[in-house]
Amino acid sequence: MSFSYRAGSRRDAETVDRLFRTSFMATFAHLYRPEDLDAFLSKFTPQAWEAELADDRFAFQLAEADGEPVGFVKLGPAELPVERNGPAIELRQFYLLHEWRGAGVAHALMKWTMEEARVRGAREVYLTVYTDNHRARRFYERYGFQEVGPYKFMVGEQADEDIIMRAQV
Structure with missing residues (x-):
């Protein structure tokens, strides 16, 4: 098995959309009423992804296993x-297909995230994580992220209890 990583481009919009939906649904779909989930997901379309992929304020890194997309990370304005406490960037999305957990892909994507933040002049990286997503919280803590405060993450009309985390770059 060989892993490769590359910058996302406009041509990756459908791939990013598929990775996002598959991973989000596998992890979180059971938490929401169908109408809230539909309302939330309706904001994420291939056209919306394409616009962000073409926007210099955002940076995407895609992970592939033997040429097949398995995950991505997206940085954007804080x-x-x-x-x-200074120039900052936000880790907006970090999604990995479940079957690739533990393969080192998430580590490589996070290493890229922190380096790209530095290249873009950030001194801090912010993100939000669902309070009960203990696996993700432990992962982020390994990279120096610390809890800053609570955050209401809206999925349709449901407000999730998230945590804002920050790491120094």
Whole structure:
């Protein structure tokens, strides 16, 4: 098995959409009413992904196993409601197909995330994580992320209890 990593481009919009939906649904779908899930997912379309992939304010890194896409990470402008201590960037999405957990792909994507944040001049990286997603929280903590405060993450009309985390770059 060989893994490769590359920058996302506009031509990856459908791939990113598929990876996002598959991973999100496998991890979180059971938490929501169908109408809330539909409302949330309706904001994520191949056209919306394509617009972000073409926007220099965002950076995508895709992971592939033997040429097949298995995950991605997206950085973008820091917009979370926190007081920043300098230039910041936000880890907006980090999705990996479940069958690739533990294969080292997430580590490689996070290494890229922190390096790309530095290249873009950030001193801090922010993200949100679902309070009960203990696996993800432990993963982020290994990279120096610490809890900053609570955050209401809206999925349709349901407000999830998330945590804002920050790491120094």
